[in-house]
Amino acid sequence: MRRRLRDNGLSIAFLTIFLLTLAGQSLVGLAFTNEQLEQHQQPAVGYLDFITSSDFLVDVAENWQSEFLQFFLFILATIWLVQRGSPESKKPGDEGIGEEADQLIGGHARSDSPAWARLRGIRLWIYSNSLLMVMGSIFLLSWFAQSLAGRIVASEENAEHGYPPVTWLEYIVSPEFWNRTLQNWQSEFLAVGAMVVFSIYLRQRGSSESKPVGAPHSESSIESE
Known part of the structure; x- marks a missing residue:
């Protein structure tokens, strides 16, 4: 588990930051919306209603x-x-897009290359x-x-x-x-x-x-x- 966390530390860190800031945005957005509603003498909205709103x-x-x-x-x-x-x-x-040897595709693919890198045609183009x-x-x-x-x-x-x-x-x-x-x-x-x-x-x-x-x-x- 420790090695997995180390090997994926960058993606885990930014995913965590993203979720925290998204949650923060939802909370302060709700507070701001309810302030606006209060100024117009309208009832406040709940959290679920706000995060599913347009x-x-x-x-x-x-x-x-x-x-x-x-x-x-x-x-x-x-x-x-x-x-x-x-x-x-x-x-x-x-x-440019590089030569096949540089891109490790087709006959230049290594044993640990993704399977689609060894293919030809539309599937190789897509990948x-x-x-x-x-x-x-x-x-x-x-x-x-x-x-x-x-x-x-x-x-x-x-x-x-x-x-x-x-x-x-x-x-x-x-x-x-x-x-x-x-x-x-x-x-x-x-x-x-x-x-x-x-x-x-x-x-x-x-x-x-x-x-x-x-x-x-x-x-x-x-x-x-």
């Missing part, structure tokens, strides 16, 4: 879709684009692009969930002011929807770009996201190995 779902899905869009685009971009000196990038000249496909799928599902929940919230707000409900198509082309969406996207792209550039010149000893402390600025971590 208000909570739209806030959660809004952040999820921007995060997975960030990873989807970054994975896609790093296939063909490079940044000299950044450990987040391949070295110049290594652009070769599975990370990008999963990240993209989660982004699209989160974006769709955000749009559905956001439409309900917008329609409820319209009802309070005597306006008709909005359709899904009306909502996804509305300034409100894209204002919420682009607020998250721009921050994610800024964070990725900053990580790529900062990691050229700055170091963190012991982190796999950093080059060795003494590596030249112009070299990636791969070139330094």
